[in-house]
Structure formats: C-alpha cells, structure tokens
Amino acid sequence: MTTSDKKTVIIVDDDIDSLSQLTLHMKNMGFDVITGESQKEGEDLINKIKPDLAIFDLMMDNKDSGFILSYKIKKKYPEVPVIIATAVTAETGMMFGLNTEEEKKWIKADLYLEKGLRFDQLQVQVNKLLKQ
Amino acid sequence: MATLKVLIVDDEPGIRSGIVRILQGFSVDFPFLEEDFTFDTIEVGTGEDAITYLDNNPVDIVLLDNKLPGIHGIEVLEYINQKNINTSVMMITSYASLDLAIKATNNGAYNFVPKPFTPQELKTSMESITKHLYLRRMTKKLNEEGKTIRFQFLSVLSHELKSPINAIEGYLRIMQDRQVGNNLEDYDLMINRSLERIKGMRTLIMDMLDLTKLETGKKNREIKKVDLVEITRISMDTMSPMAIQKNIKMYLDTDQPAVLLNADSEEIEIIMNNLISNAVKYNKDNGTVNCVIRSDGDKIKISVQDTGIGMTEDDISKLFQDFVRIKNEKTKGISGSGLGLSIMKKMAEEYYHGTVCVNSKPDIGSTFIVELPKNC
Numbered sequence: 099m100t101t102s103d104k105k106t107v108i109i110v111d112d113d114i115d116s117l118s119q120l121t122l123h124m125k126n127m128g129f130d131v132i133t134g135e136s137q138k139e140g141e142d143l144i145n146k147i148k149p150d151l152a153i154f155d156l157m158m159d160n161k162d163s164g165f166i167l168s169y170k171i172k173k174k175y176p177e178v179p180v181i182i183a184t185a186v187t188a189e190t191g192m193m194f195g196l197n198t199e200e201e202k203k204w205i206k207a208d209l210y211l212e213k214g215l216r217f218d219q220l221q222v223q224v225n226k227l228l229k230q
Numbered sequence: 231m232a233t234l235k236v237l238i239v240d241d242e243p244g245i246r247s248g249i250v251r252i253l254q255g256f257s258v259d260f261p262f263l264e265e266d267f268t269f270d271t272i273e274v275g276t277g278e279d280a281i282t283y284l285d286n287n288p289v290d291i292v293l294l295d296n297k298l299p300g301i302h303g304i305e306v307l308e309y310i311n312q313k314n315i316n317t318s319v320m321m322i323t324s325y326a327s328l329d330l331a332i333k334a335t336n337n338g339a340y341n342f343v344p345k346p347f348t349p350q351e352l353k354t355s356m357e358s359i360t361k362h363l364y365l366r367r368m369t370k371k372l373n374e375e376g377k378t379i380r381f382q383f384l385s386v387l388s389h390e391l392k393s394p395i396n397a398i399e400g401y402l403r404i405m406q407d408r409q410v411g412n413n414l415e416d417y418d419l420m421i422n423r424s425l426e427r428i429k430g431m432r433t434l435i436m437d438m439l440d441l442t443k444l445e446t447g448k449k450n451r452e453i454k455k456v457d458l459v460e461i462t463r464i465s466m467d468t469m470s471p472m473a474i475q476k477n478i479k480m481y482l483d484t485d486q487p488a489v490l491l492n493a494d495s496e497e498i499e500i501i502m503n504n505l506i507s508n509a510v511k512y513n514k515d516n517g518t519v520n521c522v523i524r525s526d527g528d529k530i531k532i533s534v535q536d537t538g539i540g541m542t543e544d545d546i547s548k549l550f551q552d553f554v555r556i557k558n559e560k561t562k563g564i565s566g567s568g569l570g571l572s573i574m575k576k577m578a579e580e581y582y583h584g585t586v587c588v589n590s591k592p593d594i595g596s597t598f599i600v601e602l603p604k605n606c
Binding site: 113114115116118119122126162165166185213214216217 | 332392393395396397399400401403404407409410423427
C-alpha cells in the first residue's frame with residue numbers, strides 16, 4: 099500500500115498489452131497502479147484495496163466479467179468511479195451500453211470506454227470522472 | 231391484428247389480475263410493422279403449473295415472478311432455456327439482484343420489471359418485449375434461410391481483429407509521444423509485443439483462409455488416395471520446433487505402414503495440423519503426444535492424446551464454436567485464433583461425414599478422436 103498522497107487505480111484486463119498500456123498511461127497521470135489479469139484477481143483486489151478509481155476490461159474469464167467486477171466494487175464502495183474499457187462496440191456486435199436509464203440501473207459502471215483510446219483522451223475522461 | 235399469448239406466473243392473485251386489467255385493450259404497434267399486437271392472458275400461480283402449461287401450449291411471452299412457493303422463477307427460466315421453448319421471458323420480481331439479473335440474462339430472460347410497477351411501466355416493457363420477440367422471430371427466420379449467419383460471424387471477426395490493432399496502435403502512439411523517454415532500448419518490449427500481436431493476426435488470417443476454403447469451395451477439391459500416416463508425419467515435423475522447446479515427445483502408433491483414404495490432401499493436412507498443434511500448444515513441459523491411427527473396417531480412427539492442461543466439461547461444451555478460446559490461468563501465454571478446432575470439426579463432419587469427439591480431464595490431458603470413412 100502507498101504512503102504517499104498519490105491516488106490509486108485498480109486496472110483489471112486479461113489482454114496484457116492493453117493492461118501494460120493503461121498502466122503506463124495511469125502512471126504518467128500520477129496514479130499508483132495495481133493490476134489484475136482476470137476476474138478472479140480483480141475480485142481479490144477489490145476485497146483488499148479501496149482505490150480512487152477502477153478500470154475493468156469487459157470480456158475476461160466470462161463475457162460479463164467487467165460488469166460483475168463493477169457490480170462488486172460498487173456494492174462495497176459506491177463512491178469509487180468505475181470505467182469499463184472494451185474493444186466490443188456497437189459496430190462489433192455490442193448490444194448495450196450506458197445509454198438508457200434502464201441500462202444504467204443494472205450496469206453499475208460510470209463510464210464505458212472504447213479501447214484504443216489516446217493518452218490525452220483518456221486523461222480528459224479520467225479527470226472529468228474524478229471531479230464529479 | 232395479431233394476438234400474442236401471455237402467460238402470467240405469479241403467486242399473488244392481485245398482481246395477476248392487475249396485469250390482466252392493464253393488458254386488456256392494450257395494443258402495440260410499430261411504424262415498421264403492418265399489424266398491431268394485442269395480448270391474450272393466461273394465469274398460473276406456481277412455477278410447476280407454468281411448466282405444465284408451457285409443455286402443452288404455445289406461449290409468446292412469459293411474465294415470470296421469481297419468488298414462487300415451489301420452484302423459483304429462475305428455474306422455470308432454466309427449463310425454458312434447456313427445452314429450447316420458443317418464448318420471450320420477462321422477469322417481474324421485487325427481489326432483483328444483479329446476480330439474479332446475470333443468471334436470468336444468461337438464461338435468456340429479456341428484461342426485468344421490478345415490483346411494484348405502474349401500468350405505464352408494464353406497458354412500456356410489453357412494447358419492448360413485443361418488438362424484441364418480433365425481431366427475434368424474424369432473425370430466426372432469416373437464420374433458417376442462412377441470411378444473417380455471415381453477418382454475425384463478421385461482427386465477431388471484426389472484434390477479434392480490433393483487439394490486436396488496438397494493442398499495436400497503443401504501442402505506436404506511446405512511441406510516437408516518446409512516453410517512456412528517449413532511450414530506444416526502453417521501447418524494445420513494446421516493439422516485440424507489437425510483432426507478437428501481428429503474428430497472432432497472421433494466424434487468424436490464415437485460419438480465416440482455411441474457413442473461406444471450407445465455405446466457398448467444394449469446387450477445387452482434388453480427391454485422390456492420400457496416405458494419412460505420411461500426412462501425420464509431416465504435421466508432426468512441422469510442430470517439432472515447438473515440441474523441442476517444451477521438451478515434448480511425440481509418438482506415432484499405426485498398425486500399417488500406410489493408411490489410405492479417398493480425400494483432398496490439403497483438407498486432411500488442416501485436420502491433422504490442428505489436432506497435433508493443439509496437442510503440443512496446450513501440453514505441459516516434458517509432456518507427450520500420442521497419435522494413434524487405426525484402420526477399422528471401412529473407417530479410419532485417429533486419436534491424438536496429450537498430457538496437457540486439459541479442460542472442464544464446461545470448456546468442452548464451448549470448444550468447437552468459432553472464436554472460442556478457453557481463457558484461464560493455464561492458457562494465458564498460448565496464442566491462437568479460436569478458429570482451428572471449429573474448422574477441423576466442420577471439415578471432418580461436413581466434408582467427410584466423419585465424427586469428432588473429445589475426452590478431457592483438467593491437469594491430466596485431452597484426447598481428440600476423429601473417425602473418417604475410407605470412402606467419402
């Protein structure tokens with residue numbers, strides 16, 4: 099655990115490249131980064147650490163791993179902002195997002211991000227989310 | 231005007247009659263549909279009665295309470311899913327949790343209406359489920375006609391192609407912005423990873439080409455007598471660099487020096503390459519691969535056994551689907567497109583009227599058995 103006043107982010111992603119890139123970006127933004135590579139590792143992290151932000155990949159061990167993790171972390175820490183990052187989008191067969199009130203009711207994440215984001219775009223979105 | 235049959239499953243008579251009242255005289259119309267939909271209601275008070283009714287009568291929509299006196303709503307839903315009953319299910323429950331939602335969604339429930347609900351809320355949900363039902367039936371009809379399958383396949387494919395592109399693009403942007411400084415060596419890992427992802431994409435594209443061959447071309451097949459033993463030896467040679475790296479021993483056991491069958495040699499190569507490369511890729515270090523070829527009457531039996539990481543029954547049930555890769559701690563470093571086995575199975579079954587089956591135990595290993603008729 100950190101003793102500095104740095105903010106902590108949990109990132110869980112089973113694509114090691116995506117994970118290492120997100121890690122680098124978040125470190126460059128000044129975060130302490132804690133990573134997991136599966137839903138299971140994510141669940142363990144949630145049980146141990148209260149982060150300032152969480153970023154979850156959607157499809158890992160299960161197709162809805164990201165949703166399950168965001169549900170679990172929100173149950174424990176409703177105030178922690180959650181980003182779901184995924185390569186699955188509407189054009190590649192994604193049938194849902196955070197577009198309607200109904201979806202927001204059961205998808206507990208705060209933001210849904212398409213992967214392949216540039217560093218500056220990610221920075222804007224993260225800052226926006228942390229200010230809310 | 232079309233009438234949809236709605237089965238209301240709730241142990242509270244008040245809720246049931248409330249729903250009946252709301253749906254009486256209610257109709258749903260859509261700009262793109264010529265006809266209106268109205269609703270005809272049937273009421274039951276238990277899950278058991280719901281199943282009996284569903285077994286004997288067609289039902290379009292089920293409004294299903296979860297907390298019922300006997301079996302729960304979710305079990306009725308599982309029954310509907312298992313028996314493949316063509317109906318759309320909406321859960322109405324005051325005990326909605328995400329766990330239940332996920333379980334219900336995985337079992338094909340269309341939506342949730344939390345209790346208590348207003349008439350307008352129920353009507354909105356009925357509108358949406360009616361539209362869904364209509365679209366689902368249309369899709370099913372189109373699928374039966376083979377029209378939408380390619381589209382679905384392509385949408386998954388584009389996702390599979392996007393992940394490596396995202397990864398490579400991400401690395402290039404990091405390099406472009408010199409995000410880790412000006413020391414070139416610090417970018418080596420990113421360059422290597424990008425090359426690795428490109429390799430993965432190449433495998434995917436090669437598998438795609440096999441699949442295209444499978445879909446488009448019975449035209450260019452060259453059927454002649456081919457020797458399965460020889461093809462198997464070549465496949466084993468192809469895989470030997472990786473086998474040596476992992477110190478895996480490969481054995482070929484055949485009762486005859488040559489086992490001949492009428493086939494296209496390229497297709498048999500695809501089948502054998504998939505079987506043997508999987509047996510090596512998913513093996514443990516210092517393991518073995520046993521390939522047994524037996525000529526048995528008018529059939530040839532090929533079995534490829536590994537001493538690898540094995541699979542659970544749940545894994546096996548998904549194994550032969552397009553793009554399915556078993557993701558767990560043990561398969562993490564292994565690359566693949568998720569198409570190989572699906573191609574292999576399609577080829578063996580559709581082209582050769584053969585059979586493919588698999589036995590596997592986690593941590594012990596897997597055995598793939600392919601049987602092909604000699605004359606096909």
